[in-house]
Amino acid sequence: MTDSNFYALLIGVNCYLPHRLSDGTYYDNLQGAVNDVNAVEAFLTVNLKVPESHIFKLTASNPNPVLKEPVEQPEQLPTYANMVLKFKEVTEIGQPGDLIYIHYSGHGGRTITAYPEIKGEAGVDESLVPTDIGQLDKSGQPVNCCLRDLELALLLKRMENKGLIVTVVFDSCHSGGATRGEAKVRGTDTLDKMPQKTDSLVASREELLDNWRSLRQVTRGESSLHLGSLPQSKDYVFLAACSPSEKAFEDGFRCGEEKRKHGALTYWLLDSLQQDYVGLTYKDIYDRIRAKIQSQFPQQNPMLLGEFDRTVFGGDRTAVTQFLSVQKINPAKQQVSINAGIATGIRKGATFAIYPIGNRDFSQTDTRLAIAEVVEYDSTVAVCKLQPIQGQREAALGDPVILLAPPPALVRQVCLFHQEQATADEMALSQLPPNKLTPEIYTQQTQALESLKPAFHVFGQGWIEWADSQSHQNISSDEEEIDYLLCINNQEEYEICDAAGVPYKNINPPVKIHESKASQKVTQRLIHLSKYKAVQELYNSASPLLDKLQVKWLGKLYDYAVEADGPPEQLKKFKPLDDPLNPTIQEGEWIFLEIINFHSHPLRVAILELQSDWAIEQSWPKPHKQGYEEFSPGVADRKVAAFCLSLPEGYQEGVDIIKVFATLGEAELRGLALPALDSPIVAPPGYRGYSGSDPLSLLAKAISQEQAQGRRLNAAYSYREWVVKQFTVRVNLSE
Template sequence: MSQVDRVPDKWAVLIGVDYYEHPEQPITTPRHDGRGNKIEYKILHGCVNDVLAVEQYLVDTIKVDPQHITKLLAPCPGRKYLSQLPVDSYRDASYDNMVDALKVPRGAKRGDFIYIHFSGHGARATTIFPELKDGGADAVDEALVPSDITRGGNYLRDLEIGVLLQAMVDAGLVVTVILDCCHSGGAIRGDDDPEIGETRGIPNIYKSDPERDLPRTIDSIMKFGRQPSWMHTPQGFVVLAACQELETAKETTDKDYTHGILTYWLLSILRNSPVEISSQAIYERICAKVQDSSRNQTPYLVGDRDRFFFSKKLRSRVYALAVRKAHVEPYRVPIDRLVYLSGGKLHGVEEESEYAILPWGFDLGKRFDDTDILGRVQVKKVMPATSLALFILPCGVRWDDIEDGCAAVLQKLPIAKKSTVHFVTPDENLRVNFKKEWDQLHGDRTWLKVNEDNSSPFFTISVDDSGNFKIRDWSGNLTAVIENALKSLPAANADSMRAVIRRLEHLTRFRITKELANPDIGPGTPSGLIRVEVDTVSEGQSVSGRWFPPAEIGEWVPGVYEVPEKTMFRIAIKNQSSRPLGCVVLDCGAEIGIEHVFPRGEPYRILHPGDHEDALFWMEIASEMRVSAQGGIPVVDTLKVFVSDPPTNIDSLRLQGLKEMEDGRRGGDGEMWAQNLEDLLSFLNTSRLAKSLPARGALKADWETFNVKIRIKPSSN
């Protein structure tokens, strides 16, 4: 059997640590924080149960060979667990055993799947890698806590985990990681809640001993250095963590057997779902269930969101809002029932827009028809990160099928928010045929509306001397660089009208995102959340084997910086508010695409009050634009800085380049894919529900954007 035809094997590493303090075993390596306080590692109750339940699911449902499962446990003596625990059925969850278990399994081959699950305490420590981390000696290491932490074991730190998992990715394994712990460790709010359960995190920041705490893999870590790791190149892996920074990971207390809340809902959802369900769909459902169970706990997902958990198959990258609080309050009469959607002002959701709710787990890469729709809703109130929607024609709603995590796909925008289109031609027959074809293809759908009286249209369409459609934007000139790179659309070709509509929809979505701003902040009214500055770097840097010298920054026109391509500059972002903010930078590129450029591989970077972040950038001109750029046509990108409280994932605002869309290409993996913009219609899946935030002094806005416009000066080569 060839490597291509071989059925991939499945592997698993399952780690559960309940028992940290061992009264009968003396403490040989006590841990203290920076103030000299001894750190205590409380006994947990559900971590071993997590592993046993996950093992049962993997063996019974996913058909993982039990011989391919490595199980590390630290059970409490005398406690009753889901199944018996013969001593020879597992190894101790010590530091050394965890490091060994996270190596590429012996016998694993390229294309195999490996599932890694950790349930236990998460912690933070002062860094032992100051030369490798931003912040130097002031940085912290996030860590998993082994069972022997007070008896000679070390924290399993983030960079060591990164090196171990990177080796799996390099070996061609498809990696899924579940961390049911306070993975950020510190800054825990509050104590254990008796109604919810124990907290899986250590609030103290351990003061590291640089000599004693060096990891076994230190040589690999130093060799790996600052190269992009598995955390920054999200291909071939999925990581689902129990909570975000500043939050707690909790255990259940009201079940027959205690579990971590994340693990409990993960297994509950997987057991009632088809095997090929995407990580994103699972994540949306988990978020809703976890937040119903535990205050201040929002699961966190990075990696291949579109990949199915135990498959290489990728869904089409279609973005939809998720339904939240889907219980639709059955005591209300149908006409008064409502749901919340996971997108708000920050994501461009508009009042009076309409969404179709589809069954949970529905493959959004497929076309859907009226029989698939559970109900239609209209947005009535838009809040910062969530929206409230009422049902349209409630008598036809399939109430019992609407669940948390169902996808809500945008069907109609209010007329005032659409881009108006005017067709300009002296030929009346051509104008009539244009309108007829437009109507037959439902051109007046989500983003667009034909305006026949030519009153301030955003786009005008005409037919040039060669008989091709010509598109101009409101300024009278669609970017010449793009226009020269795109294929012509002959007006006489029946398929061209469909392509024109897709092109206009893509341009409209780009414009809406690029112009997105908090409507509660008037022009010239600073919110006070952040300060943004643009500057060069003190010296050049090597990134992934490429050298970028410091940029010489000038002003091209007022408000627009000029930076030579392939040179490095920085955007300094300071949180000058009194609350933590999530920070993201999007590049709204001249090739009419939107890319998440900071932070790499993470949905956002947390900036604590007073924190200062230097985001480094270099710009390059796309190949299809180079000839035009060197001919003098300006290439201008907008780097759009977002900050929000609560921190919010805005990755669904990403948009592939216009030429990529029209060529039907998926960047990076060579797969052909059809990104039908009729389906790609809605914005962000947020990672939490909006909370009501009290006004704090003059800081009334809870999200803000700042645009940095960069003209890229082409190099001669």
């Protein structure tokens, strides 16, 4: 990539000028949106060498709670007028073939439609919310508005018509809700009915309507993406933080020596781009982002549409790999120093691969000299402990260094969360009569929560550890990140919550604080969730097999007779999916997955299904038959896996995670199986037990044991030749 053909538009909104919504609520100020775009800007300038003059940035900071207005100059603020102006400027400057990157972090909004002739009188416009939303003139008339979906669609279409290569990232949502802890939701449940200006600065009303109609005709029958109502397009890549009905979170993430607020999508996007992304597609990067986000916030499911097979930052250019290098060597301590530190987002425990100097193909694992793990760091230098790879020469000065994704953690941090009183949302949702919602419920929580600690020591078995107890006013900034919050709800039940403080679904039946063996049951559930999470996080972004394994959904059928030999004839009649990456099906429907091996050697493939009731099973091939299916190279050995997903009894909906593993060796996946929650863990049929040192076998060994052996898998063995592709399927109860 040359430094002259990449342009970026970055918009981050922390501060929302007071705007009362129709239900009396407001758009809350955020804390991480400006951090998001600043971090993206740093990545573009440092890693991709994009000139500052090619980056257009609008931000509304709010550094002091006392301040009621952002500190930026008026022309730098993400107002409606400024956002439209910058979209037009970038489009005008860009030339055919140039790369355009657009990143918005802030609130998403939903308003009564300004275009009832195509959406109906009860229609809704989805939008990006500017910092000056809701301002009125002296006569009380609105002077601004949100940037609506019809306007965004035309702004993007103009870029496509000019031949620009566009990537769009929206770290926002339209779904609100209460959370415990420090995490915030980037959206609101409220449909904004307050008056807004309807005259568009993008184009005339007729042009907006004509463009929308033409786009909807082209994409008829396909699902729309949140933000939302933007039609799918083959001409751009669109990555959104979550589906329309879900929440997008911002939370505290460790950046160097401190925690900073970021949107979960932005944080894991940048974390993934810091890996060796060259040659990977947006789908490859998306798989890792989704796995990371859902292990932290299970109810946030990022969405990807458009040209997801396009290479990251790809276009008419030659990618140049950026890498670090070995700066110093301390043979006595088996340590090396590399030119990375706090300024580049490196922290303790980050893992690197060291290659021979002159090497430019960083997809090959067999040329690596050593694995290096950060043990000390300052602003610009990281000191790493070496783990030499047997049979390779010693690392030398100048050897290139590539950041790797860390192996999954085994031990999880659990924090007791003390509430001072029931929130308004909890009061509204309570099943207790109002006269029972007394403060006494919350005075019991200290004794109830503290009673769990002895059970942790007896039954914890090394999989879970205590972190310091928290209240809603005090969130830890310790080195260890919190995985689970444990609290008491207003029905006198223990609740297990994610890092944002949102209770996990399907933790049934509830455990009352006074019932027999309550502490033991809660502890065993936490261990089960920790093992589930370790499997969920398994991903190998550095694998040379990543682009060699092709996996995609083909479609669905309601009536399907399982056939023994070859792809069924019925597949010619399958129905299209609502979303090619994250489909939704009805219970009882069949869904079909195509798998092709484009590697030069046979691959052994098995599929795990992570189910809604916290069970994990090998769903293909069936474990009682064999541990894997071998795929010869080429399209001729294409195979189709059929799934009929079901819901546990009493469930109205669920989300299953499908993980497709491919290995060159004989890694045993059946050992990763887990029963439903509260069931004893037993060896699955045909499982021979631990039989290798690859990360999959090591994790299978850890899950099958009561005691976790260490905090993480050994990084030296975490990047051998295996790969996993992951999908999410939402299952609804049949009507």
